[in-house]
Amino acid sequence: MSLEARGVEVWRGRGRVAGPLSLEVQPGEVLAVVGPNGAGKSSLVAALSGELRCKTGDVYLEGRALHQWPYLERAQRLGVLPQESSLGFGFTALEVAALGRSPHARRGGDASDLDIARAALDATDTQHLASRAYTTLSGGERQRVQLARVLAQLWTPPAHGHRYLLLDEPTASLDLSHQHLVLERARAFAQDGGAVLAVLHDLNLAARYADRIAVLDQGRCVETGTPSGVLTPGLIAGTFGLQVEVVSRPDLPGPLVIPLGRAPAPP
Template sequence: MSLEARGVEVWRGRGRTLGPLSLELVPGEVLAVVGPNGAGKSTLLSAFAGELPCTVGEVLLDGRPLLKWPPRERALRLGVLPQESSLGFGFTVLEVALLGRSPHPMRGDSGADLEVAQAALDVMDIRHLSSRPYTSLSGGERQRVQLARVLAQLWDAPAHGSRYLLLDEPTSSLDLSHQHLVLEEATHFARNGGAVLAVLHDLNLASRYAHRIAVIAGGRLVELGPPAQVLRADLIASTFGLQVQVVEWPDVPGPFVIPSGRVSPPA
């Protein structure tokens, strides 16, 4: 069981924006994807989600080509939180969370979906906003509502196969406390048999919460492995143009990255 990009390339016009690249996301893990701006991280996530067609290669969901899954069945297994989620209608927060239940068949219990949506709001610490119009919320609150919607979508494990949660910069609009809340929930989701791919910019958050880190640059996979293997000063300097110190930190599972200055460009 896995979500696998196999020999994937994505071309736009005459330019290749991603690949060739192979990467597998397996149940039980949080996989962080990091890299500089324009590296192809969001393109990779869109390819994994089936939102962006692969020019070469394919994405497999539990061994079956992703695009051959019926949409409803795929939605029961694969949930996506994009960087931005536009919603111009005056839905309440609870109604937005309930949208995540739309792929699920009617189960004869009118309250079951409501309970799941409320539980997802609890997880994201926003149940107190249930009756508020979504459009009245701050950017960080909206992001948490959208994640609650995706969690409600994937709340029930499918009868066969696993669940895959794809997060594109899920902490970008959040305060410090809620950044950790979101990634703690990602690890909880993985511990319960799901798999999480999260595009992150903060290397220390990736180090703390990810089981593996994939470094992307120029549309290619530069490095893949556990945080202690990947987060090296030389790799960070060559990939991000930043001089850092990488140190061990008490009670933190991965190394801690301390910036010390930009790498001087060659003369």
């Protein structure tokens, strides 16, 4: 039971942007995907969500090729929060969150779907925005409302199998407090039996909230493991071009990465 990329290559136009790579996220864990700009992180999410088909290899959802799943059944198990979500209509925040219930909605709607949408807004600290027009919200507020939509989509576990949540840079437009709130929700989703893959730029957030970290560079996965095993000064210098000190603290679940400056360019 997992969401797995097996030897996938992802192309955009005539260029390969990711792969070949293999990666698996399992129920009960948060997997953080990190890497420099252009490493292929968003392309990996696009492949895992079915937005992009793989040129070689394939993505498997619970042992079955992703493209073989009926769209409705797949949407009841797999939700994705992209980097940007455009919406030009004057829907309220509550109506946007309620869109997540579409894969579950019965003909004529169901009052419980609206209750779930409200609960999802509450989980993302956007309940006070329920009646506001989505187009009037700030970037961070929109991101949290979109997360509420995805949480509402996956709120109800399927009768068989698990739920999978893909987050592409979910903290990019958020203030410090809400960055932690969003990842606390991801952590709670995993503890409730779901699987989470989150693309993150902040290595300290990845260390704090992830069970495992996958490091991508030039479209390939160069290292996967626990935060303490992956976040080493040598790997960070070689992948990100940054000199760091990595400190272990007993009061934190993962190591603390302290930037020291750009690493010298290789000779």
